Amino acid sequence: MNRRILRRVLSNFMVGLMIGAVVVALIPLFFILLNLVLKGAGSLSMEFFTRTPAPAGETGGGVVHALVGTLLIVGTASLIGLPIGVGAGIYCAEYPTSRLTWITRFVADVLNGTPSIVVGVFAWAWIVAQQKHFSALAGSVALALLMIPMVLRTTEEMIKLVPNSLREAALALGYPRWRTSLSVVIRTTLPGIMTGALLAIARIAGETAPLLFTALGSQYLSFDLDQPMAALPLTVFTYATGPYEEWHRYAWAAALVLIIVVFVLSLGARLAVRRRFAING
Amino acid sequence: MTALEETAVRSAQPVSLERANYGDRVFKLVLTAAAFLIPILLGFLVYELWSGSRLAIDRFGFDFITSSTWDPVAEEFGALPLIFGTLLSSLIALVIAVPLSLGVAIYLTEFAPKAVRQPVAFLIGLLAAIPSVVYGLWGIFVLIPVLRTTAFPLLRDALGFLPLFQGAIYGPSMLAAGIILAIMIMPYVMSVSREVLLAVPNTQREAALALGATRWEAVITAVVPYARSGLGGAVILGLGRALGETMAVTMVIGNRHEVAASLFAPGYTMAAAIANEFSEAVGDLHLSALAFVAFVLFLVTVLVNAGARLLIWRVARGSGAGSSAL
Numbered sequence: 293m294n295r296r297i298l299r300r301v302l303s304n305f306m307v308g309l310m311i312g313a314v315v316v317a318l319i320p321l322f323f324i325l326l327n328l329v330l331k332g333a334g335s336l337s338m339e340f341f342t343r344t345p346a347p348a349g350e351t352g353g354g355v356v357h358a359l360v361g362t363l364l365i366v367g368t369a370s371l372i373g374l375p376i377g378v379g380a381g382i383y384c385a386e387y388p389t390s391r392l393t394w395i396t397r398f399v400a401d402v403l404n405g406t407p408s409i410v411v412g413v414f415a416w417a418w419i420v421a422q423q424k425h426f427s428a429l430a431g432s433v434a435l436a437l438l439m440i441p442m443v444l445r446t447t448e449e450m451i452k453l454v455p456n457s458l459r460e461a462a463l464a465l466g467y468p469r470w471r472t473s474l475s476v477v478i479r480t481t482l483p484g485i486m487t488g489a490l491l492a493i494a495r496i497a498g499e500t501a502p503l504l505f506t507a508l509g510s511q512y513l514s515f516d517l518d519q520p521m522a523a524l525p526l527t528v529f530t531y532a533t534g535p536y537e538e539w540h541r542y543a544w545a546a547a548l549v550l551i552i553v554v555f556v557l558s559l560g561a562r563l564a565v566r567r568r569f570a571i572n573g
Numbered sequence: 574m575t576a577l578e579e580t581a582v583r584s585a586q587p588v589s590l591e592r593a594n595y596g597d598r599v600f601k602l603v604l605t606a607a608a609f610l611i612p613i614l615l616g617f618l619v620y621e622l623w624s625g626s627r628l629a630i631d632r633f634g635f636d637f638i639t640s641s642t643w644d645p646v647a648e649e650f651g652a653l654p655l656i657f658g659t660l661l662s663s664l665i666a667l668v669i670a671v672p673l674s675l676g677v678a679i680y681l682t683e684f685a686p687k688a689v690r691q692p693v694a695f696l697i698g699l700l701a702a703i704p705s706v707v708y709g710l711w712g713i714f715v716l717i718p719v720l721r722t723t724a725f726p727l728l729r730d731a732l733g734f735l736p737l738f739q740g741a742i743y744g745p746s747m748l749a750a751g752i753i754l755a756i757m758i759m760p761y762v763m764s765v766s767r768e769v770l771l772a773v774p775n776t777q778r779e780a781a782l783a784l785g786a787t788r789w790e791a792v793i794t795a796v797v798p799y800a801r802s803g804l805g806g807a808v809i810l811g812l813g814r815a816l817g818e819t820m821a822v823t824m825v826i827g828n829r830h831e832v833a834a835s836l837f838a839p840g841y842t843m844a845a846a847i848a849n850e851f852s853e854a855v856g857d858l859h860l861s862a863l864a865f866v867a868f869v870l871f872l873v874t875v876l877v878n879a880g881a882r883l884l885i886w887r888v889a890r891g892s893g894a895g896s897s898a899l
Contacts, residue, residue, distance in 0.1 A: 407817025
């Protein structure tokens with residue numbers, strides 16, 4: 293009798309411990325978001341979004357150069373990465389028995405686990421070292437390489453969810469394979485594929501390490517992909533590690549903007565998609 | 574011709590076999606090109622890393638991993654402090670993050686009320702969406718001041734008899750990096766563990782409960798052992814993340830090429846050294862040494878991730894339940 297009570301007490305105690313773990317796990321999230329709003333929101337102004345930085349040590353200025361830079365670098369990366377990622381994902385789903393599928397899937401897993409800084413070194417060696425100058429394009433290539441495996445995996449998973457009967461129905465109506473794929477299978481999964489794409493864009497928009505020695509960063513507004521360019525995460529890094537109080541304020545504000553961009557992209561991706569396509573992580 | 578016949582004739586026209594085959598061939602060719610590009614890119618990446626580090630490989634060879642001098646002026650490079658720092662900071666992160674993530678994952682799959690499961694998993698998933706540089710910013714201005722003034726002195730008072738918790742307290746340190754890393758890898762370990770636990774068949778739980786086990790006993794005797802290798806995979810996947818994490822670590826670890834026993838002392842990691850020194854390196858040998866560091870980091874993460882995948886696959890295959898995280 294006594295033993296039974298003891299066992300039940302232990303069971304409840306362990307559940308209590310686990311609830312404690314949940315609370316501890318949520319504390320950092322709460323404080324990071326709270327600090328971002330408290331320290332960052334005060335510096336957000338019209339000027340912050342429309343001006344380039346003031347010279348070091350002076351007050352005023354904004355981060356429009358970094359906003360434009362992030363948009364251009366991430367946009368170019370998506371133009372390179374999405375077609376390759378989606379195409380390869382369709383290949384893996386449509387030809388599951390091919391040996392190339394096995395290899396591509398394995399390589400995508402390897403790339404997915406590769407640290408982003410290593411991808412940055414690769415883009416540096418491949419493009420920057422050859423051209424002998426830093427360029428936004430090299431940064432875009434690095435980011436594209438990071439997004440390809442993510443997009444590939446979600447595209448493949450999404451297509452696999454399409455019931456075979458849909459495919460068979462289209463083929464039975466006399467559709468050739470490519471039209472079955474494009475206008476039946478892929479059309480059905482388009483929301484899912486787009487969710488994967490948005491999540492990947494959200495991930496690379498916050499990446500700093502691969503841009504450090506490719507896009508490098510800059511204090512000026514620039515639209516030339518062949519030149520160094522600023523990006524929001526790079527700006528956060530430079531300002532946070534710089535010596536001026538004013539810079540630290542701007543780092544918090546830029547970080548707040550960055551996280552809003554990332555959250556809106558990833559929440560939008562999750563909400564836009566119907567429930568049966570829900571993906572984790 | 575009746576309307577029906579007309580439709581039949583019209584719809585019969587596009588189904589010319591030759592044209593269909595042609596379309597199929599083009600379709601397959603384009604997709605194959607995309608799929609083929611990915612192994613080629615990886616091959617290219619390995620080649621560039623290798624050729625970039627050849628200078629350093631020829632010059633230092635295996636000594637690179639065992640020497641701890643890092644002197645760009647004298648062109649002497651040894652990566653031991655970097656490797657040590659990478660391993661130690663990741664180990665600290667695992668020690669903190671693994672019990673927490675497993676606790677949360679087990680609670681969410683086995684005990685939590687239905688209404689709580691999705692929201693909590695979603696909130697912890699948000700941690701994974703926060704960019705690394707934002708963790709670094711928060712680390713510098715919020716976490717480190719708290720650690721320096723409150724947590725580290727308390728730790729030194731309580732556990733100061735261990736060499737790990739002795740010495741001067743600066744703030745930026747190995748322990749600060751480990752804590753930031755723990756927060757960052759927790760959502761990954763949690764979400765993969767959760768997927769693995771969800772893949773455990775219900776009959777396992779029911780059998781244990783039917784034998785009179787309490788709910789905790791059912792979990793610990795029937796669910797966790799069944800999912801063991803998958804949970805191991807989740808932990809190793811977290812390790813892979815921690816090893817390669819760059820920005821946040823660079824911002825809080827103190828960046829000093831030194832092997833120190835104390836966790837309060839500043840350190841350095843492979844990724845942080847590349848981030849800090851690469852764009853400022855002038856000598857070819859310095860660049861090459863950093864590329865060598867990147868190469869070593871790449872090889873280590875590939876091995877770690879491959880191990881994790883193997884372990885997770887075993888559970889997924891055993892249960893036959895497909896899961897999107899695997």
